[in-house]
Amino acid sequence: MKLTKYTHACVRLEKEGGVLVLDPGTFSESAEALAGAQAVLVTHEHADHLDTPAVVKALQDDKDLVLYAPEGVAGQLRGEAPAAADRIHAVEPGSTFQAAGFDIRSFGGQHALIHPQIPVVANIGFLVDNNVYHPGDSFIIPDGITVQTLLVPLHAPWSKSAEVVDFVIGVRAPRAFQIHDGLLNDNGLGIVEGHVKRIGAKYGTEYRHLASRESVEV
Template identity: 70%
Template sequence: MKLTKFTHACVRLEKDNQVLVIDPGAYSETGEALAGAQAVLITHEHADHVDVDAVVEALRDNPELHVHAPSGVASQLADKAGDGGRVHAVEPGSSFDAGGFAIRSFGGQHALIHPQIPVVANIGYLVDENVFHPGDSFVVPDGIDVKTLLVPIHAPWSKVGEVVDFVISVRAPKAYPVHDGLLNELGRGLVEAHVTRIGAKYGTTYARLSPLDSVEV
């Protein structure tokens, strides 16, 4: 399976001429990410994870596209696209097929930013028992051996120690960054040095991906 990272939180997965996109947000190259996709997974409602207008346009332009998202996001997209049959609400603890990819969902709640900022629904997705995208949370999939972990490297709701703890709790053999669009090179280097060094002690090899870089996973 080919994994392509886009700016910030978006990734594109490809196998057997099937394309799955996770979190095509406003900070990402959404048009390129969504081109030819059969399925989209959205973790939560924040604009850096879902560019509503871009996803609605993709639904209108591509009759094969199906979108899976928490119920609030799904309702908004279905109303704007005028086609609820291809927009599906996801609950945590479910399993389903999305464009030929086997999906399992985890979590349910966005990490706390501040007590005065409302907490929204957040779903983490495990794709083909391989790639785990947690969205904006550090939920650890229970009873699952994750092979490829997408790590939210930097966020308003996290600190470096929590990022490291997440990596060593999941203990995936491979890890790559997401949620890095607000970091400059100095900040990225500091966080990634800790993740790389401490993650290696627990069997995780972390590697940086720049926007539009691809790897086989």
């Protein structure tokens, strides 16, 4: 499977002609990532994970494109793109389905807490082909599964570095790449990635930084 990292939280997966895009948000090159996609997975409603105009346009332009997201996101998008309503599917935690030729499992249920006065929204983590795990904005560890490729949210208003490192240790995937890095400058990125790479290696995880638009086989 080919994995292409876009800015911040967006990732594109390709396998045997199938193209799946996760979290095309406003911080990312969403239109580019969505070009030619057959399916889109959205973890939650925040704009850095969902570029609504770009996603609606993609759904309107491609009558075969399907999208999976938590119910609140799915309902919003059905309102924005009524002609595509039957191709926009709500996902609950613990679901299994196929999209663009990939096997998908869903985990979690809610976004990590930012502050008690900020409402918590639904968040679904997606495991693709028992290989690539995108947790969205959470540190939910998939149960009963050995993750092969972990996408690590490096920095967010809801996290601290110790939690990032503990998430990597908890999942213990053989390889890991960064997501949710759009709020870090080079100095901050170097510090957080240094911790993840050094400590993760002690528990069998090889961490590697991917530049925007860089691809790797996983």
